[in-house]
Amino acid sequence: MLKFLAEAMFPKAFTCDICGIETFGSNLCPDCAKTVELNDKITCPLCGRRVLHDGVCIECRDLPPLFDKAVSALVYNGGTQKLIAKFKNGSEYLKEYFADLICEKLKGFEPIDYILYVPMTAKAEAKRGYNQSKLLAESVSARTSTPVAYGVIVKSKETPAQKTLNRAERTDNLNSCFTVNDRKLLKGKSILLTDDVLTTGATADAMTKKLKTAGAAKVFFATVASVEYKQKP
Ligand SMILES: [Zn+2]
Numbered sequence: 311m312l313k314f315l316a317e318a319m320f321p322k323a324f325t326c327d328i329c330g331i332e333t334f335g336s337n338l339c340p341d342c343a344k345t346v347e348l349n350d351k352i353t354c355p356l357c358g359r360r361v362l363h364d365g366v367c368i369e370c371r372d373l374p375p376l377f378d379k380a381v382s383a384l385v386y387n388g389g390t391q392k393l394i395a396k397f398k399n400g401s402e403y404l405k406e407y408f409a410d411l412i413c414e415k416l417k418g419f420e421p422i423d424y425i426l427y428v429p430m431t432a433k434a435e436a437k438r439g440y441n442q443s444k445l446l447a448e449s450v451s452a453r454t455s456t457p458v459a460y461g462v463i464v465k466s467k468e469t470p471a472q473k474t475l476n477r478a479e480r481t482d483n484l485n486s487c488f489t490v491n492d493r494k495l496l497k498g499k500s501i502l503l504t505d506d507v508l509t510t511g512a513t514a515d516a517m518t519k520k521l522k523t524a525g526a527a528k529v530f531f532a533t534v535a536s537v538e539y540k541q542k543p
């Protein structure tokens with residue numbers, strides 16, 4: 311009971327979001343903070359992933375993304391992987407910390423008309439209890455005063471197995487999973503999509519294809535983290 315009261319009165323800011331020990335003045339203890347890496351070094355101007363050399367990464371050069379630009383606040387490794395796993399497994403409150411990071415990254419960004427989120431099938435959302443991408447959209451919206459457009463694009467069926475497919479095949483494979491419900495709202499608009507992690511960019515591309523076919527002028531992605539792109543020598 312006392313523990314419950316203490317937790318109610320002193321919110322999560324006083325325990326480390328990764329290891330759970332007591333912290334002061336930060337949501338991460340000093341040791342865990344070292345394992346969360348800001349994506350603030352060299353990044354690809356298209357996919358936003360950390361790269362080793364200036365300029366567009368080889369993957370984007372070989373197959374340019376369909377979306378206009380993506381940015382991500384953290385590099386998807388170490389403590390960030392743990393944080394995102396927690397975020398997808400009940401720690402919904404992390405949306406506030408993540409939205410702060412995303413908004414920091416969005417300073418001076420392109421003008422945006424609507425924020426959208428990566429939809430889940432009704433079944434998948436019911437199973438998790440929430441859609442983490444939607445939580446991020448709402449928290450970014452609260453900080454930027456850009457409205458969230460709900461239900462404009464929905465996921466009508468589960469993603470089929472993708473492991474053996476390349477990026478272009480994954481995009482096609484995913485394309486049939488999404489349905490646009492409101493073309494009128496999208497016409498000529500700049501859209502920002504929020505999500506937790508950008509990995510291959512196949513989901514981002516598939517959604518962009520749908521949204522642009524429906525009339526959206528520009529589609530941008532902002533994610534909490536992205537996988538570092540390590541060029542092969
Ligand atoms: Zn810690």
Ligand SMILES: [Zn+2]
Pocket residue numbers: 354355356357358359366367368369370371
């Ligand atoms: Zn790239």
